[in-house]
Amino acid sequence: MTGSFLALLAIGAVLASSAMTCLWAIQVRTRDASHVDVGWATGIAALAVVYALLADGSVGHRLLAAALATIWGWRLGVYLLRDRVLGKEEDGRYRALRAKWGSRADRNFLLFFQLQALFVVFFSLPYLLICLDPHPGLGPLEWTGAAVWAIGNAGAITADRQLARWRSSPENHGRTARTGLWSWSRHPNYFFESVTWCGVALVATAAPWGWVSWIVPAVLLFLLFRVTGIPATEAQALRSRADYADYQRTTSVFVPLPPRAGDAHNDGLDRRVTS
DSSP: OBOOHHHHHHHHHHHHHHHHHHHHHHHHHHSOOTTHHHHHHHHHHHHHHHHHHHBOSOHHHHHHHHHHHHHHHHHHHHHHIIIIITTOOOOHHHHHHHHHHGGGHHHHHHHHHHHHHHHHHHHTHHHHHHHTOOOSSOOHHHHHHHHHHHHHHHHHHHHHHHHHHHHTSGGGTTSOOOSGGGGTOSOHHHHHHHHHHHHHHHHHHTSTTGGGGGHHHHHHHHHHHHSSSHHHHHHHHHHHOTTHHHHHHHSOSSSOOOOOSOOHHHHHHHHHHHO
C-alpha cells in the first residue's frame, strides 16, 4: 500500500493509456470508435478499484470509493454498450470525425483515445482522494455525498430507461422524446450525471485536499455545455429530427423545469447555451 498521490496517479495513467491503446486497436479493425465511451466509464471504475486496493486510506473510505465507482461505471458502461455499440452503426459523432480526418483517421483516433485516457485519470481524481482519506469511519459529509450520488444515479437511470422505452416504439421513430423527465429537460441524463459527480466530490471533500475534487464536476459542466455534450448532441438532433427546434423552444436545456408554451426570453437563453 502507498500514501503517495503521485505514485497512484502514475499507475492510473499507465493503466488508462494501455487500455485505451487496446481499444484504439479494436477500432482500427472494426472502423467503429463508439466503444471509447464504454471504455471511459468502466475505466474510471477500474481505476477507483485499483486505488482502493493500493492506497493507504481508511478501509471505510476505500470501500466506499470502490462501491460508488463500480456501481456508477459498470451501470453506465453496460448501458452505453447496449445503446451505442452492440448491433449499432458507429456513433454519428465519430462517423463525422472519421469522414473529416480521411486518411489520417487512424492516427488522429490514436491521439483521441489517449486524450480519453487522460480524461479517465482526471475523472478518477475524486476517488483517489477518497481512497487516501486517513480518517476512520464515515462522517456526515461522506454520507450526505453518498446520498446526493444516489439521487443522481437514480435520476440518470430513470432518464435512460424512459428514453429507451420511447425509442423502442416504432411509431416514435424520428420523433423527439417528450415523456417523463424528457418533458422537463432536453438533457436530464446529463443533468443527473452532474449531480452524481457533485455527490462524489462532496464525499471527497472530507479528505485532505478534497476540495480539489470539485474541479471535476466543474470541468464536466464545461464539457457538457461547450464541447462534446450538448452542442454536438443538439446539432445532430436538429439535422435528424424535424420537431427538435420546437422542443428547444419549449423545454429547459438542462435543469428539469416545467415545460413552457413559448417564452422568447428563455428561448434566447437556450439558444445562446447551445450555439
